[in-house]
Amino acid sequence: xxxxxxxxLNYQVGEQKILSDISFDITQGEYVALVGPNGGxxxxxxxxxxxxxxxxxxxxxxxGSEKKxxxxxxxxxxxxxxxxxxxxxxxxxxxxxxxxxxxSRKPWxxxxxxxxxxxxxxxxxxxxxxHLKEKNLSQLSGGQRQxxxxxxxxxxxxxxxxxDEPSTGVDIVSQQKFYQFLKSxxxxxxxxxxxxxHDLGVIADDVTYVLSINxxxxxxxxxxxxxxxxxxxxxxxxKSHVVGHHCxxxxx
Numbered sequence: 001x002x003x004x005x006x007x008x009l010n011y012q013v014g015e016q017k018i019l020s021d022i023s024f025d026i027t028q029g030e031y032v033a034l035v036g037p038n039g040g041x042x043x044x045x046x047x048x049x050x051x052x053x054x055x056x057x058x059x060x061x062x063x064g065s066e067k068k069x070x071x072x073x074x075x076x077x078x079x080x081x082x083x084x085x086x087x088x089x090x091x092x093x094x095x096x097x098x099x100x101x102x103x104s105r106k107p108w109x110x111x112x113x114x115x116x117x118x119x120x121x122x123x124x125x126x127x128x129x130x131h132l133k134e135k136n137l138s139q140l141s142g143g144q145r146q147x148x149x150x151x152x153x154x155x156x157x158x159x160x161x162x163x164d165e166p167s168t169g170v171d172i173v174s175q176q177k178f179y180q181f182l183k184s185x186x187x188x189x190x191x192x193x194x195x196x197x198h199d200l201g202v203i204a205d206d207v208t209y210v211l212s213i214n215x216x217x218x219x220x221x222x223x224x225x226x227x228x229x230x231x232x233x234x235x236x237x238x239k240s241h242v243v244g245h246h247c248x249x250x251x252x
Contacts, residue, residue, distance in 0.1 A: 001064055003028050003160055003192050004049065009058035011041075011048060018044050020216045022058070028159070029190040031183070033223065035200050036213040042196050043081075045213060046162055050078060063159060074104040077153030077161040094140070094148050095133040098123055101155035123155035126185070143174025147181070154185075160192045161185070179203055200226060 002025040009022040019041045026032055036042045047053045049060065051067060060067040063075055092100075098120050099112060112120075124130045127147040137145060146166060153161055166178075183206045185191045195203060200210065204223035212219035212226060219226055 002026055002061070003063055004194075005059075005061040006049075007059040009045075009048065009055050009060065011044060011053070011055045017215060019048075019055075019213075022213070022217050024211055024217060024220060026160075026192065026194065028192055029186070030208040031186045031193045031206060032195065033200055033203060033207040033210045034194055034196045034213065035198070035210060035226070036218070038198075040214040042213050043164060046078075046164060046194075046196065050076065050162070074102075074156035075159045077101075077156065077158035079149050079153050079161070079163040079166045081164045081166065092137060093133065094129060094135050094137065094151075095120065095124070097137060097148055098133075098151045098155050101152035105156055119155050119157065123151040126154055126189075127151035127181075141174070143178065146174065146178055150181070158191075160194065162194045162196075164196045165198065175202070179206065182206070 004026040006025075007023050009019055010017070011019040022045065034042050034045070044053070048055050049062070049067075051070070051073075062070040063072070065071075099116070101123070102112075102116055102119065121130070124133055127150050129144065129147050129151060132140065132144060132148075137148065140148065149166070150161075163182075179202060182193060182195070182203075186193050186206070195207070197203065200223060204227060207223050209221060210219065210223050210226045211217065
């Protein structure tokens with residue numbers, strides 16, 4: 001059974017169609033790249049999957065349940081855009097920030113139980129940031145903050161991790177380490193990952209397959225198939241050539 005199943009999804013605002021007739025399945029343990037141009041509907045699709053907005057038509061199943069009946073929100077971890085960019089006066093420590101990831105599982109203002117603390121420690125270990133747990137977020141580098149947000153998403157032990165272009169504002173070296181870290185989460189913990197990106201080349205060797213969105217589902221297949229002139233041109237609407245790489249981006 002797919003962990004996420006989407007059938008004939010449509011979403012529009014007024015007369016403007018944002019997503020049209022989108023259908024796909026994602027099975028447990030897959031690493032999926034979601035690519036497409038700005039305004040193509042990638043983030044909108046994720047908002048629909050997360051239940052932040054509701055589709056106009058179509059069926060969505062999350063972990064075997066219809067989306068409107070799906071209550072175990074903690075099973076879906078989410079890392080938003082610009083995770084490395086925080087207000088320098090943000091008052092929380094790394095430990096406190098990761099603990100916030102348990103909010104969906106606990107009543108408001110409840111104390112951390114021994115089990116909660118164990119889950120936080122495990123999340124810190126997975127993200128290799130245990131040594132930073134007492135640090136304030138303002139004291140961290142962009143790459144370290146990135147890992148804190150991953151730990152916060154992992155602490156509730158999700159079955160699916162969704163990341164919306166989390167590398168914005170992070171240097172190239174930190175990005176490379178981050179991609180290696182995600183690959184290890186996928187392989188070592190069989191974590192299903194959906195990664196929204198403009199730059200397929202940097203994770204082309206890691207992902208199971210690619211979903212290309214430009215209002216409609218333009219392409220579904222392997223990264224190697226996607227990295228062709230024909231697929232990229234249809235997706236972006238211009239003559240394109242995409243080069244696979246791990247250190248820098250190139251598209252012309």
